[in-house]
Amino acid sequence: MTDLFTDSQAGIAALAARDAALALQEDVGTGDLTAGLVPPSRAVARIIAREAAVICGAPWLEAVVRALDPVAHVQWHCAEGERCAPDQAIVEIAGDARSLLSAERTALNFLQLLSAVATKTASYVDAVRGTRAQIVDTRKTLPGLRLAQKYAVRTGGGTNHRIGLFDAILIKENHIAAAGGIRAAMAAAAQVTAPLKFVEVEVETLNELDEALAVGARMILLDNMDLPTLREAVRRNDAMGEGRAVLEISGGVTLDSVAALAATGVDRISIGALTKDVKAIDFSMRFQEA
Known part of the structure; x- marks a missing residue:
């Protein structure tokens, strides 16, 4: 996929899945040794924004989470492209605890980078x-x-x-x-x-x-x-x-x-x-x- 002028939601999801697979291979590799110390269980995780931002990267975060737990439930409280406030919970994820632990850093890496780009762009657009x-x-x-x-x-x-x-x-x-x-x-x-x-x-x-x-x-x-x-x-x-x-x-x-x-x-x-x-x-x- 090379044309962002005509991308469909399916195309964006495919791009996110590709990026997520590469990033997880880089981070998780043959297995998350630390997450393996945790007994099998279900967990709920919330992601909190510590500063104001334009949220961006939902397809990438979801691709990372579902690559490790296909049945995880992801509920967004701040939609893609919306502005969040400091200390706002923007998304809640329910799923396998080990999988969420393994997904945490990669998911946040995509979210922090793409939200930064969207936020900076929005500041110039406003100006x-x-x-x-x-x-x-x-x-x-x-x-x-x-x-x-x-x-x-x-x-x-x-x-x-x-x-x-x-x-x-x-x-x-x-x-x-x-x-x-x-x-x-x-x-x-x-x-x-x-x-x-x-x-x-x-x-x-x-x-x-x-x-x-x-x-x-x-x-x-x-x-x-x-x-x-x-x-x-x-x-x-x-x-x-x-x-x-x-x-x-x-x-x-x-x-x-x-x-x-x-x-x-x-x-x-x-x-x-x-x-x-x-x-x-x-x-x-x-x-x-x-």
Whole structure:
């Protein structure tokens, strides 16, 4: 599965099951020696959020739990994509005690990471509300967890960029230099017959913007431009009328700067920090006797 724009719930569940199997193999391996000390019994476990967050990762948590106890009962008190308060019990799990003990760390690892991505994304989405700018992710993801993190971006209200190098074309400065210029790179892109989500070209100056517009670019990445230059870029692009390109900002975007960047009138703001600079949300699991 590689297309998060059209994913079904079944596709997300399959992705979560794949990720859960790999993570459990890494953690449990040939068996949980410590959980084996516990006599067979049923237990109820609650997961508590220790801080405010946007909850994300329910399919992954459930996949981990049910991989070890297929008949475990999972009851959510805070739905996927909802905001929780500090010290709120967000989910209750009833099942085999040994299985829940073995599932605990892996389940929490997914929940803390994906909720962190969703929470951070939501903070940027809130900051640009009222503008036309969308908050967009990048390929700066944890190896092996790209699709999960991009799912979390969408849960937080953001938009996915390309999934990888295979589904869209993004012509950056090194591609332009190697190809012999914007015009040459765009001409080569026009010959690609594979299905593409988009063709985008990066520009660093207003002259490069004019050149990209002149060759018919319909999606342009404005790299590390200051606010006056961005406003002029938007003005020149809007003057194209129906030939207007989608304008995206990239480079050094922070929560403090994103509102001013969005106010320039750009369409998209891509932020690597959504997935690469995240602080895990603090969750804990507490057991009670069933």
